[in-house]
Amino acid sequence: MxxxxxxxxxxxxxxxxxxxxxxxxxxxxxxxxxxxxxxxxxxxxxxxxxxxxxxxxxxxxxxxxxxxxxxxxxxxxxxxxxxxxxxxxxxxxxxxxxxxxxxxxxxxxxxxxxxxxxxxxxxxxIASRLLTMTLDELDAARDWTVVLGRMTAREKVASFLVNLARRQSRVDMAPLPENGVTVRLPLSREEMANHLGLTIETTSRQITALRKSGLIDTQGSRYIRIPDFEALAIEAGDDEDGGLIV
Amino acid sequence: MxxxxxxxxxxxxxxxxxxxxxxxxxxxxxxxxxxxxxxxxxxxxxxxxxxxxxxxxxxxxxxxxxxxxxxxxxxxxxxxxxxxxxxxxxxxxxxxxxxxxxxxxxxxxxxxxxxxxxxxxxxxxIASRLLTMTLDELDAARDWTVVLGRMTAREKVASFLVNLARRQSRVDMAPLPENGVTVRLPLSREEMANHLGLTIETTSRQITALRKSGLIDTQGSRYIRIPDFEALAIEAGDDEDGGLIV
DNA sequence: CGATTCGTTGACTGCACTCAATTTAAGTGG
DNA sequence: CCACTTAAATTGAGTGCAGTCAACGAATCG
Structure with missing residues (x-):
């Protein structure tokens, strides 16, 4: 089309x-x-x-x-x-x-x-909208440096999933359902690892660990269901809805 | 004044x-x-x-x-x-x-x-200048995420010094002297560590290591002389003058 | 000059990386 | 549709880099 x-x-x-x-x-x-x-x-x-x-x-x-x-x-x-x-x-x-x-x-x-x-x-x-979007991107990039600089592997993966879910809901223009969000990962494990400053193996292990903790469900390697969004957000070291955006 | x-x-x-x-x-x-x-x-x-x-x-x-x-x-x-x-x-x-x-x-x-x-x-x-500055800041923030996500402690410290030297020369509106730049650190070790996603101890050790390698000289804890700027830039994993700005 | 903060160094621990094997998934052609 | 191939993801074993805990040294300041 x-x-x-x-x-x-x-x-x-x-x-x-x-x-x-x-x-x-x-x-x-x-x-x-x-x-x-x-x-x-x-x-x-x-x-x-x-x-x-x-x-x-x-x-x-x-x-x-x-x-x-x-x-x-x-x-x-x-x-x-x-x-x-x-x-x-x-x-x-x-x-x-x-x-x-x-x-x-x-x-x-x-x-x-x-x-x-x-x-x-x-x-x-146009100029004004571009400025607003660039300022938002700058805030997001700075938020992400906190994740890369100070968070553990587990927190990094949790942060990524939380941010991705939030952004996808914005793209879809639908609010995050209170219970049970499903995120489609547009990235492979390798690309996720490159995003998080980790290796493939560590990324994979943390996903497994989050699943075993009951914080996420996996349906194939590209779909992740978050049964309790707030619980995962807390795991990400993210107080309430302020701050972090990928 | x-x-x-x-x-x-x-x-x-x-x-x-x-x-x-x-x-x-x-x-x-x-x-x-x-x-x-x-x-x-x-x-x-x-x-x-x-x-x-x-x-x-x-x-x-x-x-x-x-x-x-x-x-x-x-x-x-x-x-x-x-x-x-x-x-x-x-x-x-x-x-x-x-x-x-x-x-x-x-x-x-x-x-x-x-x-x-x-x-x-x-x-x-004003709007146009603000947009340019914000776009520059965004590029700089993204450059920095590469340092935080993928560089070793030694490379982080080297990157920081290289970037700081470049920025200070821009503030002073003087080009970087080819041989022997002296950088005044406006940050304590703790603040440097917070910038680099490291601990105070690791930051201190890397400064000592860079000194023992002959890549920097220290004059008190707040002054660092870089005898060969290019050599330190290479240590920072920074090819030529492209890219990284703090 | 003593008090306090800041920086350096040492010994040890642990988290994430590396290397390697295995499992699962995704294609491909007969 | 199923063997076969190839790529992607997971899991395991062991290592190493940066963190932690602790002591020491240096600088700053009343």
């Missing part, structure tokens, strides 16, 4: 309410409609490598991608998990600081970079 | 070229001059606690502060190190997500929050 760019209208876009265009009037939307194009990346594809040219500013419409960096000796760390409405790229910079890899089949809504920079200058609603 | 706000002019402000006001015209500066006020915090003072009201949006003029979070059991992680021209607070949010603590005597240039939000809406040069 998203293969022909001209056929998709902003009016029915699933990220209309949360993406960089969220604050736009219908006039402004008409303008964006002219400038945008879509592109699809199959799961596993590298959207852009660290240091490479970024020709477009893009928003994720459907799918999921990681932001990561690989050190010379092969160690890798994910620095972000991008879900629908999150953006890739930035005005004023032509190269990506990180690898961006599609985890699932991913549809991007894109603007040519210099074109988008012009839009930013002329459309305060 | 900064005790009377009315006596200080933006024209001679040390952060004029790098702060949120950097892109402003002299007309716009006149307007900021009316709205601004200064406040000084002695070293060790908490500027604002996590969850507390933030009445102002502030830029650091002189001094140094940490952004941190403390878990219930006392574990603490610094999520940012604020140097002159960095800002505290954000438009659109009235409470601080983190503790902000002055490390040295610190002078802030402040705008009442709702007033600043109005300025953001009416002064594109």
């Amino acid at each position: 998203f293969h022909r760019s001209s056929t998709v209208s902003c009016g029915t876009c699933p990220i209309r309410k949360r993406a960089v265009c969220a604050e736009c009037s219908s006039d402004e939307l008409d303008m964006l409609e002219q400038a945008k194009s879509y592109r699809t990346y199959p799961a596993g594809t590298t959207i852009v490598g660290a240091g490479e040219m970024l020709t477009h500013f893009s928003s994720i419409v459907i799918g999921c991608a990681t932001l990561s960096r690989t050190l010379e000796d092969g160690r890798r760390q994910n620095v972000g998990l991008l879900l629908p409405s999150d953006y890739i790229g930035r005005p004023g910079r032509s190269r990506s600081a990180f690898d961006v890899v599609a985890l699932s089949d991913t549809v991007l809504c894109r603007f040519e970079r210099t074109e988008f920079e012009k839009i930013c200058r002329t459309t305060p609603h | 900064f005790h009377r706000s009315s006596t200080v002019s933006c024209g001679t402000c040390p952060i004029r070229k790098r702060a949120v006001c950097a892109e402003c015209s002299s007309d716009e500066l006149d307007m900021l001059e009316q709205a601004k006020s200064y406040r000084t915090y002695p070293a060790g003072t908490t500027i604002v606690g996590a969850g507390e009201m933030l009445t102002h949006f502030s830029s650091i003029v002189i001094g140094c502060a940490t952004l941190s979070r403390t878990l219930e059991d006392g574990r603490r992680q610094n999520v940012g190190l604020l140097l002159p021209s960095d800002y505290i607070g954000r438009p659109g949010r009235s409470r601080s997500a983190f503790d902000v603590v002055a490390l040295s005597d610190t002078v802030l240039c402040r705008f009442e929050r709702t007033e600043f939000e109005k300025i953001c809406r009416t002064t594109p040069h």
Whole structure:
């Protein structure tokens, strides 16, 4: 359905309410409609490598991608998990600081970079929304440094699941059901480990441990059910609903 | 010298070229001059606690502060190190997500929050500069997650020193001398450890180890000389000058 | 000069990593 | 549909890096 760019209208876009265009009037939307194009990346594809040219500013419409960096000796760390409405790229910079890899089949809504920079200058609603989203991302990145710097393996895995559940509920625009959330993991164990600053083995062991503690149920390796969300949140060292967002 | 706000002019402000006001015209500066006020915090003072009201949006003029979070059991992680021209607070949010603590005597240039939000809406040069700075901070925060997630204690300490040297040279607006940089540490060992996700003891041991390797010289606990900057950068796992900024 | 805080060093422990084997899942072609 | 192959995930055994606990030394300050 998203293969022909001209056929998709902003009016029915699933990220209309949360993406960089969220604050736009219908006039402004008409303008964006002219400038945008879509592109699809199959799961596993590298959207852009660290240091490479970024020709477009893009928003994720459907799918999921990681932001990561690989050190010379092969160690890798994910620095972000991008879900629908999150953006890739930035005005004023032509190269990506990180690898961006599609985890699932991913549809991007894109603007040519210099074109988008012009839009930013002329459309305060875009610039303002972009600032808000960037400030939110900054808070989230800082929250995540607390997890990476100070938490145990068990707490890291619990934090990740709690954050992922919260974010997915936001993407689906549905509140977290009080009892029994099911999270679909868009990442393999290896990608989870790279996100958490752990090894595959430790990640796997902690999932097993959380299951044996009754805090989660697993249904295949990609589905995790959280019977008592609050209990897992406490395990994550997360007081109430404040703070941590992936 | 900064005790009377009315006596200080933006024209001679040390952060004029790098702060949120950097892109402003002299007309716009006149307007900021009316709205601004200064406040000084002695070293060790908490500027604002996590969850507390933030009445102002502030830029650091002189001094140094940490952004941190403390878990219930006392574990603490610094999520940012604020140097002159960095800002505290954000438009659109009235409470601080983190503790902000002055490390040295610190002078802030402040705008009442709702007033600043109005300025953001009416002064594109401010909004645009704020966006650029926030995007830079986001990249820096993500760079730092790589250090926290994947680096050894030795690499963490080396990374920190390299980043601090680079940032201080930017604050001083002087290029890094090719041979022999001296860094003044604005943090105690404990604060360094909180920044690096390590303990005081491990941090201290790694400094000793780097000294014994000839990569640094120490002059008291707060001064570190880096005889060969590139050598330390390599130890930090940092290829060339790309990437990592604290 | 004594008191107190900060930093360094030492001895030992433990959590997460490494290496390796096994189990489970996901494809693939006959 | 089922053998076969390949990849992903789990589990086990042992190691090592950073943490913990504790003592000592150095710097700062009244």
